[in-house]
Amino acid sequence: MSIAIKILGTGCPKCKATTELVEEVVKENNINATIEKIEDIMEIMQYNVLATPVLVINEKITIKGRVPSKNEIIELLK
Amino acid sequence: MKKAQEICPTTTMGKIKEGALIVDVRPNEEVEQANFDVPNYMHIPLNELEKRISEIPTHKEIVMVCRSGEKSLRTTYYLMNAGYENVYNMSGGILKWASKNFPTKGNVQELLASANCDCSQPNCC
Numbered sequence: 001m002s003i004a005i006k007i008l009g010t011g012c013p014k015c016k017a018t019t020e021l022v023e024e025v026v027k028e029n030n031i032n033a034t035i036e037k038i039e040d041i042m043e044i045m046q047y048n049v050l051a052t053p054v055l056v057i058n059e060k061i062t063i064k065g066r067v068p069s070k071n072e073i074i075e076l077l078k
Numbered sequence: 079m080k081k082a083q084e085i086c087p088t089t090t091m092g093k094i095k096e097g098a099l100i101v102d103v104r105p106n107e108e109v110e111q112a113n114f115d116v117p118n119y120m121h122i123p124l125n126e127l128e129k130r131i132s133e134i135p136t137h138k139e140i141v142m143v144c145r146s147g148e149k150s151l152r153t154t155y156y157l158m159n160a161g162y163e164n165v166y167n168m169s170g171g172i173l174k175w176a177s178k179n180f181p182t183k184g185n186v187q188e189l190l191a192s193a194n195c196d197c198s199q200p201n202c203c
Contacts, residue, residue, distance in 0.1 A: 010148065042079050045155035050124055052152075065125075 003033040003077060008044045008054035015053040017067045022055070025073045033077065082154040083166045087175040090141050090168045094118060098139035103127060103153050104172070108145060112184035114172060124149055131160060139164040147171040 005022055009015025019037055026033050038044055047054060051065030055076070062076050085093070094100065094116050102109060103124040113119075122130050124144070134140060140162060144150035147169040154167040168175070173193050176186045 041151055041155070042081065045152065045159065046079060048156060048159045050127055050152055050156055 001032075003031065004058050005033050005035045005077075006038055006056040007035070008038045008047060008049065008056060009052040010041060010044070011039055012052065014067050018053040018055060018063075021068065021070055022073055025070055025077065029074065029077075031077055079155075080158065082151060082158065084147075084151070084169045085141065085166045086169060087178050087180050090143075090166075090175070091116075091180055093139055093141055093166070096139070098141050098166075099135065100141050100143055101134055101153075102172075103142065103144050103150055110184070112172065112176065112182055112186045112189040114143070114175065115181035115183040124153065127153055127156065131157070134162070136162060139166070141166045141168050143168045143171060143175075145171045146173055 005026070007015060007019045007022060009018070019035070022035055025031070026035060044052070047056065047061060049061065049064050053067065054061060055063040055068060055073070057076055063072070090100070097118065099118045099120060100114055100116055102114065102119065102121045105123050109121055120134070122133065134157070140157065142150040142154045142157070142165065147167060150171065151167045154165055157165045172182070172189065176182050176190055
């Protein structure tokens with residue numbers, strides 16, 4: 001089954017870096033996943049988060065307020 | 079979800095005169111550099127808001143502020159999600175407030191000079 005990944009952020013450098021890292025991890029590890037970048041503030045705030053970027057995997061908030069490492073992302077997608 | 083109410087510095091000033099509380103979510107170092115010179119002011123840095131939300135009164139009008147109005151917009155929704163009904167975001171933040179010559183204290187010139195940021199500063203986004 002495909003993993004639904006969402007990156008929440010309003011377009012700051014940290015959010016862009018997180019998106020790039022997630023895309024790299026998914027590609028390098030042939031992970032079956034959809035990646036969605038959410039930039040709309042109302043959509044972001046449905047998750048009630050104060051700090052961005054936020055990494056949401058299958059609707060669960062996994063990382064918030066920082067750029068995760070590649071290893072962290074791999075572990076979260078296992 | 080209901081859309082947050084955004085107001086300009088002029089409307090904010092009017093609300094302050096009527097007793098509204100300003101809640102500033104900027105980091106400490108930014109507040110030390112330049113600040114709002116208004117009564118009814120409360121400083122809760124963004125990273126402390128989750129723990130300290132109960133310090134914000136529910137019976138008053140609240141105006142959330144930050145440097146540019148972006149982070150405070152997030153906090154406005156956060157308060158709305160927590161059940162606050164009379165909460166507003168001041169668009170443009172202290173940068174717009176200071177550029178309109180509303181009361182400030184501290185090094186406002188330095189603050190305004192830093193306004194043309196390239197968004198690569200650690201505290202910017």
